[in-house]
Amino acid sequence: MAESAAILIWLADRFPDAALAPAPTDQRRPAFLRWMAYVSSAIYGLAWVRGDPMRIISDELQAEVVLNRIADRRAVLALDGCAKSSLIDICSAMS
Numbered sequence: 001m002a003e004s005a006a007i008l009i010w011l012a013d014r015f016p017d018a019a020l021a022p023a024p025t026d027q028r029r030p031a032f033l034r035w036m037a038y039v040s041s042a043i044y045g046l047a048w049v050r051g052d053p054m055r056i057i058s059d060e061l062q063a064e065v066v067l068n069r070i071a072d073r074r075a076v077l078a079l080d081g082c083a084k085s086s087l088i089d090i091c092s093a094m095s
Contacts, residue, residue, distance in 0.1 A: 003040065004040055005036045005037060005039065005040035008020075008021075009036060046070050049066065049070060050067065050070055053066040053067055
């Protein structure tokens, strides 16, 4: 297994006592899976830009704009009603 979201979901299911994710029977599970897929496809892929925005722009004056937009995109991951860290927090922190 090599995909980060798949590994994290597998770990959560393998160790349910850690409460890293909603259980497969939990009504919040579909939303959790949607966010895990979103993180790995839409946000995690931006990690390489955050270190050097000049990889995608040619105007140094726009670097701060790019970094702010990446931060805004990552901020979307705030989940209502989650009081403790979940795998989504871990996955987004990795990016």
